[in-house]
Amino acid sequence: MGLKIPTTTSFSLPDGKEVVIETGKLATQADGSVVVRIGNTMIFASAVSSTRMREGQSFFPLSVDYQEKFAAAGRIPGNFFKREARL
DSSP states (O other), rough: OOOOOOOOEEETTTTSSSEEESOOOOOHHHHHEEEEEEEEEEEEEEEEOOOSSSSSSSSOOOOOOOOOGGGGOOOHHHHHHHTTTTT
């Protein structure tokens, strides 16, 4: 792993919204990571790869782990059921 220098770039969409792309600040142990912001919306993505090829593997498997954090938007799923139980 080499030294990752934080990089930020931005551009504007045709509707006037600004897109900010940052890399090298978070998840520095990952092989690659990026934070993309548009207004109040933010997404974080990271990628990690193996340095060794597996024996007998003739394809490149990809997997995606998706996690939506409700608490970031002020919506905590557990509270819904507690309120509805008081009827």
